[in-house]
Amino acid sequence: MAELVRDAPRRQELDGTRRRLADRDGFLAWIFLVPTVVYIIVLVAIPFFLAIAFAFSDVTAGNPSYDWVGLENFSRVFDDPVFWQALRNTFVFTAISMVLIVVFGKVLAMVLVADFRGKWLVRFLVLLPWTTPVALSSITWLWLLHSIYSPIDWVLRNVGLIEDNSYFLGKPALAMGSVIAVHVWRLVPLAAVIMMVGILSIPDDLIEASRIDGAGFWRRLFEITIPLTFPLIAVAALFGAIFTFTDMAVVYVLTGGGPTNSTHVLASWSFVRGIGGGDIGQGAVIALFLFPLLLAAAILILRSVRKMETI
């Protein structure tokens, strides 16, 4: 082959080398990977190591000179009960939100694939929360949950379910519930669309075969639809969980961590401490705390996905 190329006219030889360059998968893979690698280094790796460095320093917003302080930031963070409250909240927030998002997403996905009159309108309305900026929609929620003018309160009062206003955002448990509710409301459309894709990817004849085999709605759901879409749901849930775990938008806009720091999650607490309070060292420690937890979650779910042998 090499001899053939050497004997051939010059232009063909050129063509030959060029083709061989493009054929080298390893080389091409590197070219295509470069942007990703640069992106990860600049936007993920550098901030990550910067955060580690800050965690052991006394850097503040007012005094950015770097002095090594050892584990002092860690002990100060761990001595603060708000940190532990925020940690607990993060878990509660993530776990409850994800369960609700998956369940409601699944239900909504089935509504979306169903065939009925005016389904384009329903699909449009369902996707609306996802397309609305969270800051904007949270303001609407602020009104819906307002301590005095809440329309939800008004309805409940007139139906006779409650006597007094609920003060949704004024009591710790209700405030946390409100945060979860808004976050679920925000992510369910995305979850529904992802699961809809999963449902639509199941071949029709499998569904029909299960109908012939006498499976009713629930058996079909639990033995056909869910197992066949499980890998997709698991990966989507992983991303959703990580997103939820690190998200502070709803908390920040809706409650600002209140009442009395009872609804803080790690991300919002880190932000309040590090950026709001200017104590960058402490902020970094709190933010770093997310890392091992996220890593564990990622490994866990990826492993369970790999274990599933489907199709």
Add this chain to the structure above:
Amino acid sequence: MSVTVEVSNLIKQFDGGHVRAIDDVNLAIEEGEYLVLLGPSGCGKTTLLRTIAGLEQPTSGDVLIAGSVVNGLPPRVRKVAMVFQSYALYPHKTVLANIVFPLKPEKLPKQERESKARWAAELLGIDQLLDRKPRQLSGGERQRVALARALVRAPHVFLLDEPLSNLDAKLRASARDELKRFQQRVGTTTVYVTHDQAEAMGLGDRIAVMDKGKLRQLGHPVEVYDDPADTFVATFIGSPPMNLVPRDGTLVGFRPEHLLPVSHVTGERVDVTFHVDRIEHLSGDRHVYGTVSGLGEENRVIARLPATVTDPVTPGEAHAFGVNIDRLRFFGAESGTRTEPIRVDAKHG
């Protein structure tokens, strides 16, 4: 347990009436019968089968199973089992779990369910594959799993949609044989869809020939072959198809194997002159292409000479051929349907 299946005045339209997939079909299938639905691609075979199964609802007309109208009832209460062309095995379940699945609505203990599934697997010779997933099976094995899943709960009716079309020719022949013997053993009413006429002739107690959503003929394989109801059936069944020669507003039809050198035609016959163009040798037979004159208008025909006929036939020459008069069929030139025989000059051979 076997039951009758009947469809009456069945019409099925798609796309708000733009497509008429089934056009006024009447069909009665007897208990334990093996009926083959045969027709060209797109003639509505699958649609008819799915309507019987309950996966599609008729636009008008009725489906009757065991004498009662089942329109609107879901598939599961019709007690039909269907084997899909794609087999539609559950990819995430093992072979055993696939076969067990149809038993779950019946409130049997788990062990009894599994022993039934094992019985079905044994019947089809796949009992050593029970722990595999469908993707680890060959086409033939998949087909058997699909059959086992269909028969495990002793359905009243089997509906098979081209179950052999994914197999290679050799496996198909043996699977066809296996399927027929299996059906004879269990005696379940079966509707079998195919567009392969060899499969239809070999398997069916009766054949229903469909075209463009209409039922063209229903009868014994021999009857459909020998006495086609119209020119569509005459030319769709048989390969090479029936020869049709126009004569006085009628089409005179005869099968290629009945056009023989005069010395081989016994009984009363019509004589024709056969101008031979070309000869093909196919598995011992000679397929002779040419033009006949003397029967009606001059027309291109094919003769199939069995290996036992050794008379020399030369391309480019005219030969004296004949057709037994009992083998002639007559169709209206306009309508295409069978008509009364017309007089042809016959000779005794």
